[in-house]
Amino acid sequence: MIDSAGLKIFGEGEWLENKHKAKRNRKRWRKLHLGPDLVSCEIVCSELTTDDVGDPAALPGLLDQISGPVDRFMADGAYDGGPTRDLLRTRFGEIVEVVIPPPKTAVPSPQSGLPPSVRDRHIAEIQTKGRLAWQKSTGYNQRSRVETQMGRWKAVIGPKLRARNAGNQNTEAKIAVRVLNRMTELGRPEFKRVA
Numbered sequence: 723m724i725d726s727a728g729l730k731i732f733g734e735g736e737w738l739e740n741k742h743k744a745k746r747n748r749k750r751w752r753k754l755h756l757g758p759d760l761v762s763c764e765i766v767c768s769e770l771t772t773d774d775v776g777d778p779a780a781l782p783g784l785l786d787q788i789s790g791p792v793d794r795f796m797a798d799g800a801y802d803g804g805p806t807r808d809l810l811r812t813r814f815g816e817i818v819e820v821v822i823p824p825p826k827t828a829v830p831s832p833q834s835g836l837p838p839s840v841r842d843r844h845i846a847e848i849q850t851k852g853r854l855a856w857q858k859s860t861g862y863n864q865r866s867r868v869e870t871q872m873g874r875w876k877a878v879i880g881p882k883l884r885a886r887n888a889g890n891q892n893t894e895a896k897i898a899v900r901v902l903n904r905m906t907e908l909g910r911p912e913f914k915r916v917a
Contacts, residue, residue: 727875728753728773754768754770763906770892777797778801794821795814821844830846879898
């Protein structure tokens with residue numbers, strides 16, 4: 723699973739306003755990309771980029787951090803497209819199951835009559851059964867775990883980076899990943915149905 727969220731940069735806007743009584747036209751922020759493991763919920767890859775880097779552009783750097791095999795790759799619709807699927811096929815082979823929701827306006831490819839691609843099958847299933855049924859059949863609902871991981875980050879670590887330059891911000895993000903992974907290692911709650 724891969725997802726991203728924005729983190730504020732500490733002091734950039736406030737310092738400029740307080741010191742020089744000037745206002746910036748656009749606030750800067752950093753984009754945090756996280757990739758937790760579905761089973762262990764441990765963060766296996768992370769990347770901190772500037773706000774102008776798109777999600778698919780950060781994907782190669784994230785995949786470089788993964789040392790083991792990948793059976794299933796889940797991401798939101800921002801990753802939908804041929805380049806992402808080609809990159810995953812190149813890195814992990816044909817065995818990787820790619821679960822990325824196509825946009826609502828997606829149409830099957832012209833070759834969908836021949837053995838249809840996974841994306842074409844997803845489009846057809848969404849058109850016949852609906853998006854919620856597709857999410858349930860593909861296990862896409864498990865992607866909420868990465869959203870939970872982002873929520874944990876912002877609750878435990880905070881919604882802003884404290885370091886002032888990019889190198890230190892990257893170090894701060896790596897330390898935060900280690901902190902969250904250590905907390906996960908200490909134990910997670912087990913839920914059991916009683917009645």
